[in-house]
Amino acid sequence: MPQIAYLIACTDDDTDEDHRVMSRGTQTLADGQDPAAFAADRLAQNRVEHSYYTGRRRIAYWPHELGAPLPRTAPAEAQHLDG
Known part of the structure; x- marks a missing residue:
């Protein structure tokens, strides 16, 4: 399973550079799970978790070794x- x-x-x-990061982490994807679909879901979840911030946000995602x-x-x- 990819990480x-x-x-x-x-x-x-x-926004000050030091305060731009809202979330970071790692996730193990299920076999066949599309990383772009995960990123879109995680971005939507972040919008709910940080509803106080109504501006634009960007998710960067990349392969990561466990x-x-x-x-x-x-x-x-x-x-x-x-x-």
Whole structure:
């Protein structure tokens, strides 16, 4: 089963860089589960969890080795989805 890491951040230009990250983590996907579908679902869930923030947000997601440390920022090869 593939493992992915994700990072969700608000995309407002007037938000301080240190305060843009709203959520980060890893998830083991079920066999055949589409990472883009997971990202869309996670982004929607984040909108509910952080309903106080009504602005745009972006999720970056990428393959992640189980047990590897989670980086503070998304790597260059990360996929992105805005919502």
